Amino acid sequence: MADAKERKLPAPAISPETQPYWDAAAKGKLLVRKCTSCGEAHHYPRTICPFCFSDKTEWVEASGKGTIYSYSVMRRAPVPYAIAYVTLAEGPRMVTNIVDCDFDKLKCEQAVKLVFKPTEDGPPLPMFTPA
Amino acid sequence: MSIKGKAYIAGICEHPTRLATDLSLAQIHAEVAKGALEDAGLTKDDVDGYFCAGDAPGLGPMSMVEYMGLRPRHVDSTDTGGSSYILHVGHAAEAIAAGKCKVALITLAGRPRAEGMATGTVPRSRGGTPTPDEPFEFPYGPTVVNMYAQCAMRHMYEFGTTSEQLAWIKVAASHHAQYNPHALLKNVVTVEEVVNSPMISDPLHRLDCCVITDGGGAIVVVAPEIAAKLKRPKVKVLGASEFIKTQMGGKVDLTYSGARFTGPAAFAEAGVKPSDIKYASIYDSFTITVLMQLEDLGFCEKGKGGQFVADGNLISGVGKLPFNTDGGGLCSNHPANRGGLTKVLEAVRQLRGEAHPKVQVPNCDLAVAHGTGGSLGLRHGSATVILERE
Ligand SMILES: [Zn+2]
Numbered sequence: 073m074a075d076a077k078e079r080k081l082p083a084p085a086i087s088p089e090t091q092p093y094w095d096a097a098a099k100g101k102l103l104v105r106k107c108t109s110c111g112e113a114h115h116y117p118r119t120i121c122p123f124c125f126s127d128k129t130e131w132v133e134a135s136g137k138g139t140i141y142s143y144s145v146m147r148r149a150p151v152p153y154a155i156a157y158v159t160l161a162e163g164p165r166m167v168t169n170i171v172d173c174d175f176d177k178l179k180c181e182q183a184v185k186l187v188f189k190p191t192e193d194g195p196p197l198p199m200f201t202p203a
Numbered sequence: 204m205s206i207k208g209k210a211y212i213a214g215i216c217e218h219p220t221r222l223a224t225d226l227s228l229a230q231i232h233a234e235v236a237k238g239a240l241e242d243a244g245l246t247k248d249d250v251d252g253y254f255c256a257g258d259a260p261g262l263g264p265m266s267m268v269e270y271m272g273l274r275p276r277h278v279d280s281t282d283t284g285g286s287s288y289i290l291h292v293g294h295a296a297e298a299i300a301a302g303k304c305k306v307a308l309i310t311l312a313g314r315p316r317a318e319g320m321a322t323g324t325v326p327r328s329r330g331g332t333p334t335p336d337e338p339f340e341f342p343y344g345p346t347v348v349n350m351y352a353q354c355a356m357r358h359m360y361e362f363g364t365t366s367e368q369l370a371w372i373k374v375a376a377s378h379h380a381q382y383n384p385h386a387l388l389k390n391v392v393t394v395e396e397v398v399n400s401p402m403i404s405d406p407l408h409r410l411d412c413c414v415i416t417d418g419g420g421a422i423v424v425v426a427p428e429i430a431a432k433l434k435r436p437k438v439k440v441l442g443a444s445e446f447i448k449t450q451m452g453g454k455v456d457l458t459y460s461g462a463r464f465t466g467p468a469a470f471a472e473a474g475v476k477p478s479d480i481k482y483a484s485i486y487d488s489f490t491i492t493v494l495m496q497l498e499d500l501g502f503c504e505k506g507k508g509g510q511f512v513a514d515g516n517l518i519s520g521v522g523k524l525p526f527n528t529d530g531g532g533l534c535s536n537h538p539a540n541r542g543g544l545t546k547v548l549e550a551v552r553q554l555r556g557e558a559h560p561k562v563q564v565p566n567c568d569l570a571v572a573h574g575t576g577g578s579l580g581l582r583h584g585s586a587t588v589i590l591e592r593e
């Protein structure tokens with residue numbers, strides 16, 4: 073069984089716009105950006121809402137619950153890993169990895185929960201593991 | 204304003220190489236440009252419009268305009284990845300219809316094999332200032348293959364599509380490639396061979412993937428009054444459309460491509476239906492790419508693509524919809540990891556009646572070329588063009 077412990081994860085490039093997201097990640101919290109004009113949450117986070125173009129957006133903490141929308145196990149990598157889209161309970165789907173599990177048992181629509189994995193020299197990455 | 208009938212494809216060229224160790228990138232662009240102009244019966248000095256994308260060396264069109272000694276009064280270096288050159292045919296027709304140029308040259312070239320590029324299986328950062336999406340994707344290891352694979356995985360989950368059905372797409376391409384002396388893979392393969400080839404990224408096997416090749420191609424699009432003076436069979440541009448499909452702020456839907464929008468728009472402009480089409484060039488970076496685009500273009504109902512492609516239905520002379528009769532990107536050529544231009548080339552060969560006799564579609568008077576560029580599973584550019592033999 074391969075997991076993220078053996079895999080080196082590059083640090084994300086942080087911009088002023090997304091600094092709070094990564095500061096929260098360092099504290100074990102996943103943030104999503106929500107628009108107070110149209111009420112929709114989006115991902116990846118933006119200052120201007122991609123649905124209604126309002127600038128009235130704010131950070132909200134995600135519950136960490138989600139389901140696998142789709143996934144693929146990258147067999148042709150030095151350490152095989154599972155990339156996925158996870159549908160957050162808050163609505164948006166995000167690119168992530170599914171970790172600490174038997175890759176051969178993954179399924180679409182499977183329930184997953186939030187975990188964080190360290191990067192080489194940056195904030196940890198939000199990932200998911202079977203719930 | 205419509206572009207219908209306002210422009211013709213007068214010249215084409217596909218570089219015969221698949222490994223360009225001894226050729227420079229600019230040289231390949233120029234060689235295919237020369238080939239396409241000679242095919243049309245035109246000269247370099249007739250060119251007054253130049254189109255290229257991110258594979259061209261230098262900033263936009265500038266280095267290649269200088270290298271080839273062109274003097275264009277209209278340029279366009281719109282880059283939507285591998286679909287760029289299909290989009291360029293539409294843009295060239297628009298420019299010609301608007302009187303901005305009369306002879307438009309489109310070139311593509313690349314040397315990923317000679318440069319030892321890990322094309323599909325290693326995550327690629329673009330370098331420089333990160334794109335806004337990059338911090339939220341790149342650290343997780345998205346590659347070309349594993350993002351297309353997620354589209355296949357979801358398609359299988361929602362519609363029951365099988366690996367065997369996907370394999371039929373490669374099988375059909377291989378049946379065509381056996382007649383193309385330049386094809387990288389000329390061996391006919393079976394469904395069993397495809398599904399038993401090594402798993403690269405579930406559910407895509409090695410033989411679900413396209414080839415990696417060096418090479419290039421060029422297209423010359425001209426105004427009607429120029430086409431009228433030339434000797435080659437006339438291929439008219441009937442309709443064109445483009446679209447950028449994204450993650451939509453997190454409302455990701457991997458079950459369809461931008462072809463859902465470009466297909467109906469291009470068919471409407473052309474005034475024809477998918478059922479009128481005699482030959483289809485369909486972008487084939489992976490088998491799943493073909494299946495989804497066929498559904499989205501309207502050749503079959505959404506979710507029924509697996510049944511549509513099975514049992515040799517894409518093989519010329521056997522099935523209902525002959526596709527990629529040059530062997531496509533799956534078997535013949537995917538120069539610069541960008542397969543849109545070669546899609547137009549084989550459509551033109553079919554309309555001229557110049558495809559290999561073993562794969563030539565009888566009385567082929569209407570064809571579609573469609574491409575996807577970028578990543579089907581992240582964000583991609585779609586382009587469709589409808590062509591008619593006059
Ligand atoms: Zn909004």
